[in-house]
Amino acid sequence: MEAFKLSPDVDVRARDFAIGCIGAGMIMADNHLEAYRQAGFDVAVIASRTEENARAVAERYGIKTVHETPEALLADARIEIVDIAFPPDLQPDLIRKALAQPHVRAILAQKPLALTLQEAIALRDEARAAGKILSVNQNMRYDQAMRVLKQIIDAGHLGQVVFAQIDMHAIPHWQTFLADYDRLTLANMGVHHLDILRFLFGEPTEITTVARTDPRTQFTHSDGITASTLKFANGVMALSLEDVWSGPREEGFDDDIHIRWRVEGTDGVAKGTIGWPNGAPSTLSYASKTATGGKWVTPEWETMWFPHAFIGVMEQLQYALKSGTEPELSVADNVRTMALVEAGYRSMAEKRTVALSEVPVE
Template identity: 55%
Template sequence: MGRYSAELRNQDGFSIIVLKDSASDSIAKLIPAVGNNLFSFQQGGHEVIRTPISLQTLQNETFACSKYGTPILFPPNRVRNGTYSFNGRTYQLPINEPPHFHLHGELISRGWHLVEFGALDGIGAWAKSRFSFSEHPDMMDYYPHAISFTITYRLLDGKLHMESSIVNEGADEAPFAYGLHPYFSVPYESGNNVMLQVPAKDEWPVTNQAFVIEQPSVTGLSLSIRDGIDLVNYPVLGCSLLTMDQAAKPICRIAIPQRGYTIAYQLDDSFPYVLLFRPDWDDAFSIEPYTYVTDAFNLPYPSERTGAQGIRPGEERRLTTTLWTEQSNLKIEEDRIMQQSTDSNNSNTSNSNSGIAEKLGIDFSTVIKPEMPQRKDYRIGCIGSGFIMRDCHLVAYRDAGFNPVAIASRTYDNAKEVAELRGIPKVHRTWEELVRDPEIEILDIAFPPDRQLEVVREAVKQPHIRGILCQKPLAMNSREAREIVDLCEAAGIKVAVNSNMRYDQSIRALKAILDRGLLGQPVLATIEMRAIPHWQAFLQQYDQIEILNMGIHHIDSFRYLFGDPEKVTAVARRDPRTQFPHIDGISQYTFQYASELMATSLDDVWAWPGEGTEKDIYIKWRVEGLDGMATGTIGWPTYPERTPSTLAFTTRQASGEWHRPQWDSVWFPDAFQGTMAQLLRAVESGSEPEIGGRDNLRTMAAIDACYKSIAEGRTVQFKEVL
């Protein structure tokens, strides 16, 4: 029997779908006949979604279909007098909350068509349902648009994904406002600390019916809720409307430390707003993701601020939420206790991101995150099906809401397997076939770098290709790298390089510290790596391995942080573990700058003598300046364990303290969101990518300088290799 199952059952006189994941002890139940409501989700024996006593309650009691489970809202919340205008047309919705309001729409109570359900290892257990306005003439009378909703609930790897696809099948642009209303089960009994954490940007002042009073601002709640607030003190029937911080990882958490678990609820950034609500009829709390603020079409503020928007004929909107529990995760409570201790004891350590933001003006929850493109549905064609594509690119793209639509690899069966695992609809027999597919707009290459030029030569011939994301190194030598850049520029195609250490969270945060001058003029920067690589087979035909394939991360990071050096000095020896011929197994290289800054990296791939001895594997970095110092670690060596990189810094601008900002995201795979996002932004705006091919040629030149220094036993002027 497989890990996953999906079955049709009868409960309380209704047909329901039950999805199971035995490995994570997860059970999800939904009822298509009443709003396609996910009315139950349990994991590890914990009730996550508050379940009604009987399913008859959902259908028979007034408003009950909006009081339990996970109601689907269109539009979310209230519309004053049930009326609004869009594109010159006035809409009059039924007054279903007398005497003055329309509340939550009618999708919450109508029957949905069950399209399919099933279970497969690697894909999970799923159920797909559909609702179309065109099949409901009474609804078309007040909303005359053929909008269809297809929702897939998918239980995979211990997480419950709700994938919404909304399509305008009509001839006119339609007003669009979508939301969800999950009721999370929360034990409010005496003695429990229930902590809520939301990555909020600001708060909208609202009435107790969630109507907006004025434009948003940073408030005490929007600051404190980032680190966690106690829900026990949240007012019954109280509500708060928050703008999500689009640069932060969009995960809301409800931590229940006494019971040893945390509810985690991840939203894609199609939901810019969340409404918080504590009901009085049950022990529950709602975190409601919205595409707009309450009654946005009737507000006098710019639509880009309120989310008031339309959906064009033929347009599809995809929105995803993901729900799971984290067992014994007391991080929010521990952070709160630590902060309280810090405040009371006047400690010389600051761990609160909001506290650091208040003191130094840097919001680390924001600066570590990539800026996302406005359009996320660029059609991405993926070349490669190995680890880096399967477990890094595609996982990151799913979390970011990007749109990979096709994949190809050197081995068709491998590509097919990855497509099934990651939900990619199209598998091409060859990479050439994928490149020529007119549906592809963005090419994502995860082939060995000695194959990239061949792919790019074919890609630049295709008029539909608008952007290419290449692996690092861009090529195995600067000559081929320059040809790639020249070809793309001549074809008008944006080319970027996957130098993803720039998006490691500690490096991103360090860049913000340097840019704000908190360390003063840098004096010395060091990276120390003790790690054992798995050299790819193609490298055996080359003698340059470590600096070009691993050290390149450190070299590119030095350039990102400090710019181009004046001089480069490098030494290397062979790695005793690596059996094929090579120049550089263990390497050390130093960049010298006009300011006298020295940036040096020691890359040790020996690191461990072997069986019978203990391992000491790590990556550390340090930057010392005239006015401060920063140190950090890179979490990657523990992969696949999710270990965040760390940062601690001290500065004269807040003397006597070490500041230690915190985050949950990790280099692998989360940083890969940034490398694709910066390319999509460039395509969208017509600008040069942040990690563009032309800039990356200077990283390749710095690598040339290292090898030239090793070969000639001298310090090399950087201008010699440009």
């Protein structure tokens, strides 16, 4: 029924470069490496802070070489791409050590790239000076519903977008290291949503963010539940809610965990869900005056954000190296997402709307 071909998942255009993985926690073990296994990427070596953990993950995925330390992995001349899954306070040091290795051609880092916007900008500039690719794992851009939504918007089937909303009521797994930071939800969960809004609609001009603490989160934090209103240069208004409380979560209580989204335009509407909280594929339905005769159409797929989106994350980096082009998830682009997060925190602290012009990145 669709007026054009929709592509919820990427085609793998390159598998040419050997990967060294640093980290053996959930995000690496259950998502990166499972995605790479399915796509046929070459993971040559692995290391972590705890060698025993790295060996267990290596056995699980048939990785032949385990190094005792991340530094030993970085010195391995076989490695062309370094994939880092480390906390953001430790990640910049590893990135800098990787940039210094002549055989390392590209680095995939986690988000947030660093604890401050200033350090993220410094890493961007250092990678540029080294002539190497630094890419940041904004994996929600490869969620199947978000990819299809982007295709529908770019094809003009919604007309001029007027309004968008992401409505999250779900409970993230907060990694233990987050208890040491002063920022929580916007930096570690909302960053997905703020980045995807940039991906869909371009650069925002202003953001207003409010927050309160989350009753379930026991460690000290400034932002538990967050709500942001954004305006974009093209006139789009967007709302992003991160409700990490979402109600009692206890035996006998029927909760309603979900993430729903909606985009309204002059010629159509798209809506759907993000399947991550429930371990299901994300969904999308859309009705367009020009493409569907005003009737609702619901394309379907079986792949999911976790782990399948991570195929796209590594594929775009492999292809950038092979083709000599800029990666889709460039560090320069990610710095702009970090600037948006920074503006959100400034809005919370100062209780006002913050223009993005107040947070320069150049």
